[in-house]
Amino acid sequence: xxxxxDLINLDLSDSTEKIIAEYIWVGGSGMDMRSKxxxxxxxxxxxxxxxxxxxDGSSTGQAPGEDSExxxxxxxxxxxxxxxxxxxxxMCDTYTPAGDPIPTNKRHAAAKIFSNPDVExxxxxxxxxxxxxxxxKDVNWPVGWPIGGFPGPQGPYYCSVGxxxxxxxxxxxxxxxxxxxxxxxxxxxNGEVMPGQWEFQVGPSVGxxxxxxxxxxxxxxxxxxxxxxxxxxxxxxPIPGDWNGAGAHTNYSTKSMREEGGYExxxxxxxxxxxxxxxHISAYGEGNERRLTGHHETADIxxxxxxxxxxxxxxxxxxxxxxxxxxxxxxxRPASNMDPYIVTSMIAETTLLWNP
Amino acid sequence: xxxxxDLVNLSLSDATEKIIAEYIWIGGSGMDIRSKxxxxxxxxxxxxxxxxxxxDGSSTNQAAGDDSExxxxxxxxxxxxxxxxxxxxxICDAYTPKGDPIPTNKRHNAAKIFSHPNVAxxxxxxxxxxxxxxxxKDVNWPIGWPVGGYPGAQGPYYCGVGxxxxxxxxxxxxxxxxxxxxxxxxxxxNGEVMPGQWEFQVGPVEGxxxxxxxxxxxxxxxxxxxxxxxxxxxxxxPVPGDWNGAGAHCNYSTKSMRNNGGLExxxxxxxxxxxxxxxHIAAYGEGNERRLTGKHETADIxxxxxxxxxxxxxxxxxxxxxxxxxxxxxxxRPASNMDPYVVTSMIAETTILG
Numbered sequence: 021x022x023x024x025x026d027l028i029n030l031d032l033s034d035s036t037e038k039i040i041a042e043y044i045w046v047g048g049s050g051m052d053m054r055s056k057x058x059x060x061x062x063x064x065x066x067x068x069x070x071x072x073x074x075x076d077g078s079s080t081g082q083a084p085g086e087d088s089e090x091x092x093x094x095x096x097x098x099x100x101x102x103x104x105x106x107x108x109x110x111m112c113d114t115y116t117p118a119g120d121p122i123p124t125n126k127r128h129a130a131a132k133i134f135s136n137p138d139v140e141x142x143x144x145x146x147x148x149x150x151x152x153x154x155x156x157k158d159v160n161w162p163v164g165w166p167i168g169g170f171p172g173p174q175g176p177y178y179c180s181v182g183x184x185x186x187x188x189x190x191x192x193x194x195x196x197x198x199x200x201x202x203x204x205x206x207x208x209x210n211g212e213v214m215p216g217q218w219e220f221q222v223g224p225s226v227g228x229x230x231x232x233x234x235x236x237x238x239x240x241x242x243x244x245x246x247x248x249x250x251x252x253x254x255x256x257x258p259i260p261g262d263w264n265g266a267g268a269h270t271n272y273s274t275k276s277m278r279e280e281g282g283y284e285x286x287x288x289x290x291x292x293x294x295x296x297x298x299x300h301i302s303a304y305g306e307g308n309e310r311r312l313t314g315h316h317e318t319a320d321i322x323x324x325x326x327x328x329x330x331x332x333x334x335x336x337x338x339x340x341x342x343x344x345x346x347x348x349x350x351x352x353r354p355a356s357n358m359d360p361y362i363v364t365s366m367i368a369e370t371t372l373l374w375n376p
Numbered sequence: 377x378x379x380x381x382d383l384v385n386l387s388l389s390d391a392t393e394k395i396i397a398e399y400i401w402i403g404g405s406g407m408d409i410r411s412k413x414x415x416x417x418x419x420x421x422x423x424x425x426x427x428x429x430x431x432d433g434s435s436t437n438q439a440a441g442d443d444s445e446x447x448x449x450x451x452x453x454x455x456x457x458x459x460x461x462x463x464x465x466x467i468c469d470a471y472t473p474k475g476d477p478i479p480t481n482k483r484h485n486a487a488k489i490f491s492h493p494n495v496a497x498x499x500x501x502x503x504x505x506x507x508x509x510x511x512x513k514d515v516n517w518p519i520g521w522p523v524g525g526y527p528g529a530q531g532p533y534y535c536g537v538g539x540x541x542x543x544x545x546x547x548x549x550x551x552x553x554x555x556x557x558x559x560x561x562x563x564x565x566n567g568e569v570m571p572g573q574w575e576f577q578v579g580p581v582e583g584x585x586x587x588x589x590x591x592x593x594x595x596x597x598x599x600x601x602x603x604x605x606x607x608x609x610x611x612x613x614p615v616p617g618d619w620n621g622a623g624a625h626c627n628y629s630t631k632s633m634r635n636n637g638g639l640e641x642x643x644x645x646x647x648x649x650x651x652x653x654x655x656h657i658a659a660y661g662e663g664n665e666r667r668l669t670g671k672h673e674t675a676d677i678x679x680x681x682x683x684x685x686x687x688x689x690x691x692x693x694x695x696x697x698x699x700x701x702x703x704x705x706x707x708x709r710p711a712s713n714m715d716p717y718v719v720t721s722m723i724a725e726t727t728i729l730g
Contacts, residue, residue, distance in 0.1 A: 023384065026381075079673075102549070
């Protein structure tokens with residue numbers, strides 16, 4: 021097998037200028053990631069220089085068979101941690117041949133919101149805490165859990181170390197380095213409360229870039245679990261009962277929030293979010309009602325509640341922010357399977373563009 | 377095993393000028409690829425500088441036992457991604473000692489068609505989308521499929537990612553880099569609709585080069601699956617039922633089609649292909665009737681149809697070509713086990729000389 025590895029790791033830079041670009045997009049379910057690769061004549065660093073491409077939308081639930089072409093518009097470039105060299109990963113969004121975003125393309129509307137002058141002027145920052153669960157292949161049961169049974173109850177696993185407490189660290193650590201290599205602004209990782217569950221954080225990143233980076237980080241995680249023979253689940257409540265769910269807490273701040281007097285701006289923004297609780301919840305991920313129960317460090321899905329250092333609230337403001345009178349806040353409602361384009365742009369829209 | 381890998385990967389350039397040339401040819405079934413290696417005194421980049429060779433045709437169903445020598449004529453050189461250094465792969469075609477192409481040699485006739493002045497002046501380009509299925513060794517069941525059962529229905533696998541959706545990517549990625557290293561014009565790869573099925577594309581390549589490059593790419597794939605302990609199948613319908621088949625869609629254009637007014641030239645060419653549908657189908661691969669059913673993104677084998685962006689047609693014209701009034705079209709009929717020498721030359725013959 022090392023002969024195969026030699027080939028996979030071949031450094032082509034002595035043989036050719038050509039590079040491989042992996043075009044990545046979101047498929048018809050809104051959560052399935054798809055990708056395919058093409059050869060380009062030389063290195064590219066600017067996405068606007070990459071050619072548009074197309075794929076068979078009838079095979080991803082995004083077009084009918086007799087009019088199947090869906091067009092890929094390259095939006096952001098990252099270095100490919102698998103092929104390395106000058107090879108790249110390209111985050112794309114999807115359009116009809118006539119140039120309209122297809123219904124599952126959530127990036128297009130988000131980009132519009134982020135380029136609104138009132139939003140741009142506030143330089144919105146996002147830090148997204150992506151939780152996920154690793155499952156054993158073929159049985160769909162979390163890694164490290166005995167088949168047909170359960171591990172000891174939650175308690176020992178959060179940020180733990182040791183073969184009986186931490187399962188899958190090789191995946192998490194290779195993902196961390198791969199993301200850093202790729203140019204993703206990955207800010208940290210930790211083992212989560214439920215055994216087999218982990219979290220990585222992306223941010224702070226500005227505007228639409230935060231979402232591009234989360235999607236590419238998800239893609240890299242799927243590629244790494246594929247190599248490891250393990251399945252990654254973004255389900256918000258993978259195991260019912262006394263086991264934590266998985267969220268995608270979204271930390272947020274604007275220029276005004278980060279400056280003197282920012283705490284008042286934060287409180288006003290939280291009030292606006294409270295007035296649109298139902299609208300946000302319906303866009304924060306499928307199946308979230310199984311997770312937002314009021315237990316396991318969540319607020320009940322029908323309640324809007326905020327507090328300082330309160331992990332049982334919908335929105336948590338950190339003690340530092342309260343003390344300094346400026347900073348950021350954390351929306352704890354989004355589920356792990358949320359679409360970051362929707363969540364980040366909706367938070368910006370409600371707090372900066374919407375008025376009651 | 378690392379001692380063995382050290383030897384396999386030995387760089388000989390400090391020890392000797394000699395190189396190893398792997399001569400590759402197509403055997404008696406028309407789909408079995410054969411090869412053997414010889415030492416040459418120094419690096420060679422021009423195929424006409426390579427010596428002719430011969431092999432035992434009675435062991436490949438290509439000659440009788442009492443007159444078994446078949447002569448190999450070197451036709452194209454590629455860099456060897458397994459031996460690296462100055463070592464080479466050589467695609468050859470096969471002749472009798474008297475100099476006649478043996479019956480399974482399809483390259484010779486294709487080369488004749490491509491050197492016809494009317495064809496050569498039209499600079500025909502080909503982009504071939506080679507689909508294939510990876511099978512578990514010994515059980516002949518696709519990789520990733522449970523033995524004795526089936527995976528979940530098609531939907532999640534096309535361009536999919538994740539251990540439950542994409543199986544065999546290490547083979548595909550090793551093959552992509554190996555082909556680039558070798559000098560093959562490989563233009564992309566993607567996971568296909570049926571789990572365990574993949575596709576690579578070679579092109580655009582002009583004339584006879586397209587056939588040479590597809591055959592060498594197939595050879596590299598067989599060598600890489602050999603290393604992985606997995607079998608590659610070019611059968612056009614490896615699993616019957618609601619599972620996609622495997623094709624070798626052939627994208628094609630001529631100089632006239634690529635220039636202004638090209639769309640009209642394309643439509644005329646498609647018209648000529650329609651008139652010879654039966655002849656083309658007969659040459660487009662054995663077992664294609666199991667694949668061309670009218671379902672699973674194919675057109676029925678007895679029907680000739682064409683359309684823009686229509687994956688259920690025999691021939692598909694892309695939206696870009698329609699919009700710009702020039703470009704290329706895709707013949708979706710050839711099966712994965714087609715002979716690219718036959719298909720590419722036949723398309724040129726029908727559309728340019730017909």
